[in-house]
Amino acid sequence: MTDVVTLTGNRGLDLEEKLIFEQDKAGRTAVDLPEPERHDNRLGPARRTRPIGLPGLSEPQVVRHYVRMSRNNYAIDAGIYPLGSCTMKHNPRLNEKMARQPGLADIHPLQPQGTVQGAFALMHELAHWLAELTGMPAVALSPAAGAHGELTGLMAIRSALEARGDARRVVLVPESAHGTNPASAHMCGYEIESVAATARGRVDLAAMKARLAPDVAAVMITNPNTCGLFEDDMAEISAAVHAAGAFVYCDGANFNAIVGRVRPGDLGIDAMHLNLHKTFSTPHGGGGPGAGPVTLSKALAPFAPLPYVVREGEGFRLVEQAGETGAHPYGRMKGFHGQFGVFVRALSYMMSMGSDGLRQASADAVLNANYLRARLQGTMSLSYEGPCMHEVLFDDHFLADTGVSTLDFAKAMIDEGVHPMTMYFPLIVHGAFLIEPTETEGRASLDLLADLMLGLAKRAKAKEVAFFKDSPKLAPRRRLDETRAARNPVLRWMPPAPKAAAE
């Protein structure tokens, strides 16, 4: 079937689409706008005097362009998307409808505060839900995504330390951490030291305790961690860190496993970001936008960045500058007040799920991952024994001597009509398969994934190497040459050189 050659390059419903620049006809537009009125030109001398080079298309062409292209994307709406540490759960359309309501989508962040009291009430309500769910007293809403939240939380930690005249230099980061953790700590001016993992896939408590000298500012822990395991020494880690005068930062990317069941504040966490686009169902949109509010302990609360909403009498007030009693904001992380449109979606999800639904969601997420673990562990190589949280980690030992890699395996999954799991992360196991089904997959969908992975494992063990190396065969594209893309970067379309220039 792959050797069918068509005249157009299309393959049935699988359609090829040119770039917009290759469909250009000068002067054409898909937006009818009136003539500008007669007016005094006040642009001054720095006006545009040359063409831009944007292509002209009509509305039907534009619609068709993006619809045809969209067919080349996999999506959670189309099937299971078990990317570990990404929490690709169902994105409810009610959230989209709510974010588009007049009074929410069409308000400006600098309107008089009396005209946007409902927006402040919504932000306050969201912060209340996050504070209750984490057991932490303060919430900084403005960070735009998880990594941005990490930096926000670390800056609060550094500000708190500097406020007491404590110039510590080092942040400890477990070797299983997301790459954003050390990158954020570096942007906060810290040196990064790695903490080893135990054979159980947890932070090595003894090694960490041994390193807790007065130069350590903070420890960054992901809990549940990126191996899909709960850090069962968390309370002891926090106690040791606090005893050493340092702070505990928690990467909350995996909060979906424990929401409504475990409150990080009860485990001694000082700062934690929550990815609203993971745990709280807002769409990832092919790469964003996200939102990464940071919950803060009592010790860090005074150091939250600007701006923030406070209740005042019957209404709310946005604090935009330093000078409030008891507050020592270290600055501003983002233009305006944060990812408000994402806040609306997340609150819509939380209100839909409620305290009971969120608690059931985490239970189902953990059950689903453990069900996949149970179904796969006899065939694939489980990295760590025991129950997992919301994601399960395998390594590539079961592929030893087969000639098939984790990447090959993933590409064969594509032909089976599912999105592969996270590959080669975390770095502490060889050839990682990190599988996170989420609670919004039913049993049939889990069985489909398990069955096809078992089937592929069988083919791998039968050393059908060519089959795997040749995958995917049925996707809109075969394997793409990433080396070529990096070696000779082509990052934009360029008009073809005029023919005459060749002579």
Place this chain on the structure above:
Amino acid sequence: MRYLPLTDEDRTSMLATVGVESVDALYRGVPKAALLDRPVDLPPHGGEIEVERRICALAAQNIGASTAPFFLGAGNYFHHIPATVDHLIQRSEYLTSYTPYQPEISQGTLQALFEFQTQVALITGMEIANASMYDGATACAEAAMMACRVTRRHRVVLSGGLHPHYRDVTATNVKFMSLDISALAPDANGTEDAAVTIDDHTACVVVQNPDVFGRVRDYSNLGAACRAKGALLVVVVTEIVSLGALMPPGDMGADIVAAEGQSLGNPMSFGGPHVGLFAVREKFLRQMPGRLCGETVDTDGKRGWVLTLSTREQHIRREKATSNICTNSGLCALAFTIHLTLLGEAGFTRLAAINHARASTLAKKLGAVPGVVLLNETFFNEFTLRLPRPASPIVDTLAARGILAGVPVVRLFPDQRDLANLLLVSATEMTTDDDMDRLVAALGEVLK
């Protein structure tokens, strides 16, 4: 609960497969003291009708731009979004996909990003652009940090015409790096000469066009001064529609352009999510932050796209990465590129011309109100007025009359009481003659 497919029967049989009695057994690693045995103290789940009522009740407490004469800008603008944009970005394939880590099944997102990068490069007059940042302010901070890496210098000069949020976000971002910020005084009169501030340690000068007071600037001379002293010129654009009428920053000698793209395709949404644009000269490619989409071929030789040059990024380089950014503004970038594709060259330049014409008409009308002085010689779609009295109470009074009159400059520069009488006013293609007449009449009455 409508989002959860498992039935109790499923749960029971799956627990049997797992080999445990209850879900609680799966949480056995959690210390008992930290394990909640009941739901947290929050309301229980609600159906669509109930959730809609609760959120719409909050929305109803706000006055939106769709229902009132509206003149705010200052980095966030009220523009028309074609119906096609919002329809297309809600297609499941775009809305509910992740970052394109598996390019063979993500070509839709990747091709759109490649087109986005090309469009951003074209309108800014730069060689290349990345696949987006969080917003304009964070893009500005990243530009300053990148300039320091490129030049191996540590001093960043921020113009007094730069939006104060951009200034503050940049200063906050570098607060704990060994970099120095020189923020120049607010340039309400347009007299600043940033060139004289450049010394041997200066990595870059960050300016804005049009500046935060609305003035259109030509930074060509400043660009030359920067080059002469080995510093970079960073140009910030907070109103991207202006590039349909103004000389692009690349033509002025910009080395990095950091811009806010909200005006195309994205609602104001109370300030976010928006889309940061980041464009540079090609020679600085490897110091760029953020994701890049690049063209390549598959094993059959067919053209396709992948995320590329990821050795700059955190998931490969960890603390040595050019930035910690991971998630960016993918869907907002898609809205931006769809809107700009709909407009095309003819529509984009026409949209810019209408914005300028509307603002020019409004400026003339407001300048005729007794006691009101227009400060700007030049502007695009936003300008600064000097009122005879402090602007904030006047704006509040007008809001009580149902008119959202603009942004008092002290809201942006709270420490500058000498700017108390200044008001930033913006007009776009959404501003009607009736809106203008109502503002002019009401302002005249309030100032009487």
